[in-house]
Amino acid sequence: MGVYELSGAGSLKTGRTLYTSMNAGNQYGAMVPIASAVGNGTSTSAIVFSNIPQIYQDLYLVIYSLQSGAGSLIIDNFNLDGNANSNRSYTKLQGDGTSATSARVANAATISLTPGYSTGSSTIPTTAAIHILNYANTSAYKTILSRVAADANGSGTTFLNVGMWASTSALTAFQISTGSANYFTVNALITLYGIRAVSS
Numbered sequence: 001m002g003v004y005e006l007s008g009a010g011s012l013k014t015g016r017t018l019y020t021s022m023n024a025g026n027q028y029g030a031m032v033p034i035a036s037a038v039g040n041g042t043s044t045s046a047i048v049f050s051n052i053p054q055i056y057q058d059l060y061l062v063i064y065s066l067q068s069g070a071g072s073l074i075i076d077n078f079n080l081d082g083n084a085n086s087n088r089s090y091t092k093l094q095g096d097g098t099s100a101t102s103a104r105v106a107n108a109a110t111i112s113l114t115p116g117y118s119t120g121s122s123t124i125p126t127t128a129a130i131h132i133l134n135y136a137n138t139s140a141y142k143t144i145l146s147r148v149a150a151d152a153n154g155s156g157t158t159f160l161n162v163g164m165w166a167s168t169s170a171l172t173a174f175q176i177s178t179g180s181a182n183y184f185t186v187n188a189l190i191t192l193y194g195i196r197a198v199s200s
Contacts, residue, residue, distance in 0.1 A: 031060060036191040039066070039184025046177035047184065049192050050080065054136040054170055056194030063128040063176065066121070066187040072179035073126060073148060076110035078165050080173045083109040090115075090144075090163040096156070111163040112179065113146045122185055126150045135171040142171055 037047045052059070065073065076083050089106040092115055103115065113128060128148040134140055144163035150156045165171070176190060184190075 039188035041186035048175040050173035057197040058195040059132040060193040061130040065126040069182035074179040077175040087166040
């Protein structure tokens with residue numbers, strides 16, 4: 001089954017052009033894979049995405065993380081600055097089915113997507129969806145929305161985070177890490193997508 005291009009009013013455009021995928025025909029609003037990475041099973045505790053194309057509206061990172069041991073999930077090293085700047089902040093909501101908590105962290109060097117909680121193991125996966133808005137904008141700070149779930153066989157924890165990178169620089173690189181000496185196993189998969197702007 002193909003995908004038909006719609007007009008801005010929601011009707012089919014003249015000619016009913018049939019596309020076999022959402023990436024065909026330069027479709028606006030499509031989610032386009034940029035790069036993927038996997039753990040190497042021995043030492044990779046941080047995966048860097050660099051030379052990010054500046055042609056999309058937003059970035060979307062999807063993570064399926066199996067780790068060698070317990071650790072956090074962290075996004076940092078924006079534009080490969082080595083976390084030398086304390087211009088990151090985040091607000092978290094956390095729930096485990098029994099209780100819920102919230103917290104605010106300001107003037108941080110990194111953004112923890114699972115603050116105060118060890119999510120990783122070699123058998124219990126952590127899944128995450130991270131939305132980086134207006135990453136190429138050079139007149140606004142960058143907002144990072146994330147949803148993370150650690151399924152501990154019925155006793156897991158879920159996180160909702162709003163992060164901020166207080167920089168007007170275009171985002172060209174960042175890394176995702178376990179925040180510890182533990183590494184991503186060979187089963188871990190991390191994929192970065194670009195989201196095209198909506199056509200007027």
